[in-house]
Amino acid sequence: MKLAVCINHVPDTAAKINISADGKNIDKTGVNFVFNPYDEYAVEECLRLKEKNGGEVIAVSLGSDANKETLRKALAMGVDKAVLLKDDSPRDSFSVARALADYLKEISPDVIFFGKQSVDSDSAVVGVMVAEMLGLPSVSVAVKLEISNGSAVVEREIEGGKEKIRTSLPAVFTAQKGLNEPRYPSLKGIMAAKSKPIEEKIPAAVQPKVDVIALRKPASKSAGKIVGTDIGAVPELVRLLHEEAKVV
Numbered sequence: 001m002k003l004a005v006c007i008n009h010v011p012d013t014a015a016k017i018n019i020s021a022d023g024k025n026i027d028k029t030g031v032n033f034v035f036n037p038y039d040e041y042a043v044e045e046c047l048r049l050k051e052k053n054g055g056e057v058i059a060v061s062l063g064s065d066a067n068k069e070t071l072r073k074a075l076a077m078g079v080d081k082a083v084l085l086k087d088d089s090p091r092d093s094f095s096v097a098r099a100l101a102d103y104l105k106e107i108s109p110d111v112i113f114f115g116k117q118s119v120d121s122d123s124a125v126v127g128v129m130v131a132e133m134l135g136l137p138s139v140s141v142a143v144k145l146e147i148s149n150g151s152a153v154v155e156r157e158i159e160g161g162k163e164k165i166r167t168s169l170p171a172v173f174t175a176q177k178g179l180n181e182p183r184y185p186s187l188k189g190i191m192a193a194k195s196k197p198i199e200e201k202i203p204a205a206v207q208p209k210v211d212v213i214a215l216r217k218p219a220s221k222s223a224g225k226i227v228g229t230d231i232g233a234v235p236e237l238v239r240l241l242h243e244e245a246k247v248v
Ligand SMILES: Cc1cc2nc3c(=O)[nH]c(=O)nc-3n(C[C@H](O)[C@H](O)[C@H](O)COP(=O)(O)OP(=O)(O)OC[C@H]3O[C@@H](n4cnc5c(N)ncnc54)[C@H](O)[C@@H]3O)c2cc1C
Pocket: 006, 007, 008, 009, 024, 025, 026, 036, 038, 039, 042, 060, 061, 062, 063, 064, 087, 088, 089, 090, 091, 092, 093, 096, 100, 113, 114, 115, 116, 117, 118, 119, 120, 121, 122, 123, 124, 125, 126, 127, 215
């Protein structure tokens, strides 16, 4: 079974983000980039499927040389091959999906996994766009997956419950938290990953469908107000919560 997993390299959600001088991008100076958290579930699921059914796991990331750090972590977790689609230019979700779909078409995997979303631009569309581009069925937000006899039964989260879906393979899946517990790379895996090659390919340039016009940080919160320090302050606190904050 050939399994492919697409991994994004994203700013750490704990990082303090500043906006670049053009007002359209983030200033990457000093920002720590990490393995997109949902993609760790996707990698883990592919590794488990390989352990059960045999085959190989290919990790793919589109971006700059910096993405190699995340690909090395995937190699340390146990993927067999890592591929960098090297492109430093800013891409929207469509042009990311186009480049990934072009590569995936070349290798034609049985199972293609994505995270449910990237924690940088949070669009949650690349996986389903790739499925559409490849003409494959897709099941998003998977929390359980079983594969047998060329088909997959998937549980996905829906409002207030779970939905169970069957699909034929090849197919595209996006991983939700809860699908599994991603493994930590072993020391042996980390050491071995250092010397494993990362294949580089240059994706075709694609005209983006959308442009970022402006990025804005949320308005800074006003300073808190101390109404009083004893029980006598309660009526005033209730009045402020009712009349100013309008929360009670
Ligand atoms: C302000 C800003 C500026 C940016 N500037 C740049 C830039 O200069 N250069 C640049 O490369 N990116 C840049 N990005 C990141 C890039 O735009 C997004 O990561 C990309 O569009 C995917 O985000 P999405 O929300 O569409 O992904 P989603 O649809 O939320 O992602 C879903 C899944 O698709 C897969 N996926 C998404 N992106 C990739 C990828 N690149 N490689 C492999 N798998 C992927 C992952 O499995 C992910 O879990 C920027 C993002 C922001 C917010």
